[in-house]
Amino acid sequence: MTRLDFTQPPFDVLSSSERESIKKQTQIRYLAKNEALTAEDNNYFYVVLKGRIQQTLNGEELHDFAATNFSNDWFDARKQPTNEFNSISSIDQINSEAAANLSLHQPHNAAYAYRYQYHAVEDSLLLQVNSEAIDKLSVQNRHIRKLLSGELAERMQAYSERSQSSTAAQHLNYSLNQSIVGNQAESQQLMLQPVTAIRMLEVHTISETATLFEAAMTMTKAGLKHVLVKRTPTIERHPTRSHQSNLGILTDADICRAVSEQVDMSTALCRDYAKFKLHTISHQQDISEALLTMIRYRVHRLPVLDENEEVIGVLGQSDLLAFLSHHSQLLSLQIEQANSIEGLKQPVESIGQYIRTQHNNGIKIGVISRIVQALNAHVFAKLWRLIVPDMVYENTCIIVMGSEGRGEQIMRTDQDNALIIRNGFSDPNLADYAETFNQTLADMGYPLCEGNIMMTNPLWRQPLNRFKSEVSTWFSQKEPEHAIWLSSLLDASYVCGDERLLEGLRKHLQIAHRSADPMFVRSFAQAALQFGEINQWWKKFVPLIGKPMPQDIDLKKAGIFPLVHGIRALALENDIFEATSTKDRLQQLAHLGVITPKRAETLNEALEFFMARRLDIALATDNKLAREVDPAMLSALERDLLKECLNVVKSFKNELRQRYQLDIA
Template identity: 30%
Template sequence: MSDIPSAPSSSIHPAEFDFGLPPFDLLTAGEREGLASALDIGIYAKGRPLLTRDEPVDALFVVLRGSVLERHGGEAAALHGPGDRFDLAALYGAGPARSFVAAEDTVCHLIPRPALEAAARDNPAFGAAVLGAFAQRMSDLAGERSNREMAALTMARIRQAYLHPPLFVPGTASLRDAADAMKRGKASSVLVRDSGPDGGERIGILTGTDLRDLVVLEGRSVDAPVGPLARYGLLTLDRDDLLFNALVLMTKHAVRRIVVTENGAVVGLLGQSDLLAVLSNHSQVIGLQVEHATDPEDLRRASLSTVELIRTLHATGVKVAFIADLVTELNRRIFRKLFELLAPPDLLANSCLIVMGSEGRGEQLLKTDQDNGLILRDGYHCPDLPRIAADFSRHLVAFGYPPCPGGIMVSNPDWTRPLAAYKDAIFHWIHRPDEAAQMNLAIFYDAAAVAGDPALLDEAKGYLLGRLQDNQMFFTHFARPTLAFDTPSGLFAALFERRRAEPVDIKKAGIFPIVHGVRALALEKRMTETNTVARIWALAELGALDRKLAGDLAEAFAILSTIRLKARVDSPADGEAGTELAIDNLVRLETLGKLDRDQFKDCLALVKSFKDTIAYHFRLNH
């Protein structure tokens, strides 16, 4: 962990550690001696990273001399000076991604995790001061995220819920006619158009419960007209009203449905169960559904709930990066639970289920092609593995994840194999880099572990990074797909000429060049980050990417991802609640608002410039 570029560690001794600093002043003399004997020293030249995003951490840093700049998402968040300590969040795998860079020549004491935990265990007051406060901070952060998400959900509009189509009968229709209409329309109520006392039209409602009470309990004739028997003075809300208001109205009047209008006309009925279905699409609720799932059908329902979560959060203005974090977490829980339901314990202990591509990078919002695989421990054999792998892929299709056209799925033996076979494949991808090999290497570089033993993936990725050489030809080949698709620049002129511009494939024209160009730079630097934005800022911290360009790229990536999601959520084909979001990357410029159009134009211009940067850096035009 220590990076010692400029001074011998022998010039500094752990005895220099200041035990007068809170909370270390709570330790006894013996406990101080034990902790001092475990201390390590790290010396860092100005500008050198101490910790980068997603880097494994096994010690607590305490600044002795100098200062350390902490960044969140590329933004300066704090400056740590002598006596300050960090990074408990990374040590215990919590909190947002962050990085630490020496703001000047800096010396830090490093307290190994075992020594820190031993001191906390032996001295409860010290443990409470160090780990207890940390736990509370993490709890506060989790609560803040939960509150933000719930606030977004309670700001959802009625139009985001499923509305039952209005089913009308005239006031002269009989109770039998009303019952027949409900049966044919598969409805639990009908709306009644009748003449009011003042001679004008009025609309009432007759429910299945009303029919039962009128006919069975009161003995009404089934030929009696519904007009005088319907209930009038309906509870109505506009389609753009808040779902929360509908919940309050239903609760106040003890009813199970309200009538929804738009521009004064009745457009449907909102049932209590449909309202609650939207408001219950909180990530914690979905997480509990996954946790308590006992069969794949339970998981399928939870998976469909994530679609409604995406719709609701997007409609209430939540940023795409936040939505992606939630969806990534929920998807991986679903994949993990499905694998645990299908795999015997010995397979779980001797394999690592991985997701790749956009799912591995934590950027998948839409349910695009499956990109997954299984790494087996060398020497392990599971006789039933082909059936288990086929069932896993089949169930994911039922969950809404289409099969991968390239066959990158656990059901394909090429992606379910021992670690040694993966290493052989990686060797081939690096040293015989045809087009397919380059694609496989790129996809695997983005892999993340979701179930089983993650050490298997760590070893495979370590092998990948260790085999890379400073071979200009290899990186030229690897980076070349960045330029594979055209990024149009003149298409916006059509809008000003009153012509319909051709749809733009936003993934090929904008998102993919950023993802792959950044991926090529990250691979060249042997980085372990998988997320595109995390790679962008890590490259900036190393000086491999201009900081202004890094900021522009991160912003453009967020804007393009937002436009892509908005195009899918707002698509007429996706208008019904409970349906999947279509896998279509085409953006039709005439459907964009002026702000989105201007941002899209600026983003594409930046992407063209970035492609030129990549072409120059990797000598793609030579």
């Protein structure tokens, strides 16, 4: 082929007139083996028609751009390396000297001190495109602008839009006008709208000393099934947390309960029947967060707060469901209504179908994973309720850890759970309850943990004080397993029971870390570098020219684990314990100035790309443990994004090396 293929990205998004225009701005270039592009040649955009072009920086091989039987890679030779060294601010105790040397010896224009070089690995044909024509198209066409953007987030968005459109209209010509927008794109847009996009219920507030009769009259007059209850702040009620402890809600169910108790409605006070410590949501949060909160905490109404922490409306469950027309909340209701273990199996099975549907609909992987985390937690809590008596439930706390705790486990890979027991409480059947819990989950499709990080293991079924003692030992890292166990516990998320037990353990984690060797975090971060670099993955294509075939890319080792653990180490260093998801940790790190907001966004986009591709493999093969991707089977756009995300991982690992002085002789 010696011309542009308008059926492949990035030029398959061009309109007819734009295609005719770009045709006039191209010419064929031939590069003999080992011949390099000159400095003048670096001012063009290229599509590889035949052969392979290698990109290097200071003699280091970075990427290959190849023509295959499936698609043709492209590259913009004008793109130059950016300065990655300052993405993470320097560490005082460990790396202050290195940071000082960096600032002395690295000029402000260091980003321009190096240039990428390109040479032919074999005889190659390139289609050279005038850079001015590319720039003109980028101005006219938002799709081409996003596809060729230097920002990973924009290119990810472009990829998502293409995936949605191809699913909705697989055989239609992909044009740049905005008339082709599938249902999948609409679902994604709805989930990312602010909560204020949904009609909210009016705010009606009464005093805690009002009678139930007055409350019923207010609800009837307003046509509502609830009323907010305000009580006077006191020191005991934490006056600085007014919307957690001093704002309550009284519902029609509470009125019915009072009637069944035959109380005098004209004298009974609202404060005796209202529920306080409400779950609320900010007006700036998106609808996916509201849905997640309702599922996680099994609530039907969410007061919406403005920037001054004042209630501006109440978001009702029915209004949210009508707006979204999704069935995750229905699954939550089915789980809640299950009155036997057998009855719990059907909604558990439906969770897998929900994942497939939402992924096919183009919903962002981060949104899906957090909703699935909430649904799984609801399953675990319900199962524990069905197994143990009330006394056990009230004196224990179930937590999940690892990817489940972080809200980043999409498919049911394995169980990582623990049982924290209140000090002084005992029950002779706890081991049997734990065995029933873990085995029932395994029967439902949640595999047992190969590392035995489950409550059937006595190590993960202990009173709070014993857990604290174990944690203090783990910070000494006397055994190789200690860092693994500590990593799991740092990701812990509450499921059910007495949440104060987890809060106590989390507080001890912070104390134990502060008392540990100052160099602990350095050795802890080292694990992020344990897997080798994947910077020559393009050699997967050598079978096309008759050479041996290497392994596929392990997405977990090459991308997910280095990002997750490196960010976990940064969070530990900066005393971030409440945030357990990688996204939340990145936001906290950006808030503290440890990394820039832009860098946080890039790292999260790369992580979600790896997670989404892993889910693609799992859904296509029905193998929940699948994590290896064959680059030869990816489109040119997917390969481009994979290369970019692997490059993000590589630069992040270099940042960790610099920050903690790792791998330094």
